[in-house]
Amino acid sequence: xxxxxxxxxxxxxxxxxxxxxxxxxxxxxxxxxxxxxxxxxxxxxxxxxxxxxxxxxxxxxxxxxxxxxxxxxxxxxxxxxxxxxxxxxxxxxxxxxxxxxxxxxxxxxxx
Amino acid sequence: xxxxxxxxxxxxxxxxxxxxxxxxxxxxxxxxxxxxxxxxxxxxxxxxxxxxxxxxxxxxxxxxxxxxxxxxxxxxxxxxxxxxxxxxxxxxxxxxxxxxxxxxxxxxxxxxxxxxxxxxxxxxxxxxxxxxxxxxxxxxxxxxxxxxxxxxxxxxxxxxxxxxxxxxxxxxxxxxxxxxxxxxxxxxxxxxxxxxxxxxxxxxxxxxxxxxxxxxxxxxxxxxxxxxxxxxxxxxxxxxxxxxxxxxxxxxxxxxxxxxxxxxxxxxxxxxxxxxxxxxxxxxxxxxxxxxxxxxxxxxxxxxxxxxxxxxxxxxxxxxxxxxxxxxxxxxxxxxxxxxxxxxxxxxxxxxxxxxxxxxxxxxxxxxxxxxxxxxxxxxxxxxxxxxxxxxxxxxxxxxxx
Ligand SMILES: [Zn+2]
Numbered sequence: 001x002x003x004x005x006x007x008x009x010x011x012x013x014x015x016x017x018x019x020x021x022x023x024x025x026x027x028x029x030x031x032x033x034x035x036x037x038x039x040x041x042x043x044x045x046x047x048x049x050x051x052x053x054x055x056x057x058x059x060x061x062x063x064x065x066x067x068x069x070x071x072x073x074x075x076x077x078x079x080x081x082x083x084x085x086x087x088x089x090x091x092x093x094x095x096x097x098x099x100x101x102x103x104x105x106x107x108x109x110x111x
Numbered sequence: 112x113x114x115x116x117x118x119x120x121x122x123x124x125x126x127x128x129x130x131x132x133x134x135x136x137x138x139x140x141x142x143x144x145x146x147x148x149x150x151x152x153x154x155x156x157x158x159x160x161x162x163x164x165x166x167x168x169x170x171x172x173x174x175x176x177x178x179x180x181x182x183x184x185x186x187x188x189x190x191x192x193x194x195x196x197x198x199x200x201x202x203x204x205x206x207x208x209x210x211x212x213x214x215x216x217x218x219x220x221x222x223x224x225x226x227x228x229x230x231x232x233x234x235x236x237x238x239x240x241x242x243x244x245x246x247x248x249x250x251x252x253x254x255x256x257x258x259x260x261x262x263x264x265x266x267x268x269x270x271x272x273x274x275x276x277x278x279x280x281x282x283x284x285x286x287x288x289x290x291x292x293x294x295x296x297x298x299x300x301x302x303x304x305x306x307x308x309x310x311x312x313x314x315x316x317x318x319x320x321x322x323x324x325x326x327x328x329x330x331x332x333x334x335x336x337x338x339x340x341x342x343x344x345x346x347x348x349x350x351x352x353x354x355x356x357x358x359x360x361x362x363x364x365x366x367x368x369x370x371x372x373x374x375x376x377x378x379x380x381x382x383x384x385x386x387x388x389x390x391x392x393x394x395x396x397x398x399x400x401x402x403x404x405x406x407x408x409x410x411x412x413x414x415x416x417x418x419x420x421x422x423x424x425x426x427x428x429x430x431x432x433x434x435x436x437x438x439x440x441x442x443x444x445x446x447x448x449x450x451x452x453x454x455x456x457x458x459x460x461x462x463x464x465x466x467x468x469x470x471x472x473x474x475x476x477x478x479x480x481x482x483x484x485x486x487x488x489x490x491x492x493x494x495x496x497x498x499x500x501x502x503x504x505x506x507x508x509x510x511x512x513x
Contacts, residue, residue, distance in 0.1 A: 006373075006374065008373040008374050008376065009373060009376060009377070009381075010244070010245040010247065011245055011246050011247065011266070011272065011275070011276075011326070011339065011381075012244060012245065012263070012326075012339055012381075013376045013380070013381035013382070014339070014340070014357060014358050014359065014376075014381050014382060015262075015354055015355070016376075017358055017369075017376060017382065062248070062250065062279070062283075062290045063247050063248030063249065063250070063276065063279035063280075063283070063290070064245065064246060064247035064248060064275075064276065064279065065247045065249065066245050066247070067373040069373070085373075088182075088245065088247055088249070088254070089247070089249045089250070091182060093182075093183060096182045096183070100241060103241070103242070
């Protein structure tokens with residue numbers, strides 16, 4: 001499984017320009033952690049579909065809001081990787097929980 | 112046939128509230144009469160709430176909320192209000208004071224009454240998210256993170272950052288510059304320009320005394336960066352291994368072509384803003400003295416005369432014509448504006464390329480106002496029709512006979 005996060009924009013957008021996505025080392029996850037991640041992804045995906053915010057359709061950026069794209073590739077999902085995009089100004093609680101988990105499991109902090 | 116207008120007054124309160132903020136005194140008065148009459152007839156809670164909110168507007172009253180690491184604004188709790196005591200929390204007080212200084216700057220220097228020039232409330236949210244490296248304007252409120260403690264610290268620490276975010280609201284309520292490509296870079300530049308001006312004004316610094324930096328106090332002390340951006344030297348605010356190099360250009364020849372996507376910063380709105388920002392710096396230094404006096408006034412009036420799609424050249428032309436209007440044709444101020452844009456590779460043309468030029472500086476504003484009013488009235492009529500249909504279907508008070 002491969003989980004990555006792209007972060008763009010914001011007041012400090014210049015620092016984020018051209019940075020590659022950060023990737024979580026999932027090989028080090030325990031079974032419980034992997035289960036937690038799967039649950040968070042499913043909840044975020046369901047909430048996005050419910051709120052019509054899947055991949056941030058129609059959600060434009062303004063006034064320094066940041067955007068986040070979480071890509072989850074299980075390698076066995078026939079539909080390909082799950083890609084979820086949301087922004088600071090319209091974020092579901094479920095996406096916020098997933099984002100927080102991913103940020104906590106990144107190898108190093110970034111801007 | 113004649114209908115009793117009073118009895119038809121079932122325009123939803125939120126529409127009335129917008130009409131109450133109309134530039135047209137006649138529309139405001141009609142909306143107020145409607146609101147009061149409706150309140151008397153119905154005694155509705157929501158109508159009374161509108162009146163309470165109306166009474167609270169007009170003064171740019173500040174409220175600061177503590178998010179306690181939540182990203183959900185409705186979950187944040189009241190931490191300080193306009194008349195309340197100071198908080199024990201530094202971020203709360205910094206946001207409160209910064210919003211106050213910015214409000215005062217707009218009032219005293221530019222004669223603008225808060226974000227919308229009608230005393231819009233100033234709501235700030237602090238401690239948003241966990242290790243959140245950002246501050247933003249969401250269209251209604253300003254939100255500040257605590258920083259990760261590695262690169263950034265508290266985003267309420269720089270007055271210019273607070274003024275930057277508040278100015279996004281001002282821009283939205285004036286030109287409404289689209290947040291993409293050159294218009295977006297002008298939007299960003301305007302926030303940086305007003306950001307540094309508020310700081311210079313609060314410190315009473317002249318153009319040559321000021322540091323012209325944005326966000327000098329939001330970096331952690333050991334990070335080895337001067338600031339997020341420099342209007343004096345775009346591209347030179349930071350350069351180190353962890354952060355990379357400040358990517359802002361200071362001249363049109365270095366304009367950075369970026370895709371209008373998330374990862375392209377919407378066409379480089381935070382990147383190419385360096386060009387008009389440098390033009391402002393050059394103009395202000397050439398004029399000398401306090402930058403907020405002449406240069407700031409010229410830029411602000413040009414913002415008010417711009418539209419959503421204004422680009423660098425048109426904005427430069429507008430500043431040139433505004434300088435002529437305000438300080439005289441061929442005045443030192445107008446020459447400084449011309450030299451300022453020259454310095455970044457933009458040659459101003461005497462005839463502004465936008466419609467909102469010197470020929471009719473207020474005339475086009477009036478047309479815009481009328482169009483806005485028409486749109487508002489149209490929306491209220493639609494709402495009225497829906498309301499009438501709803502009541503007819505729902506068995507409420509019958510619609511007036513046709
Ligand atoms: Zn901004």
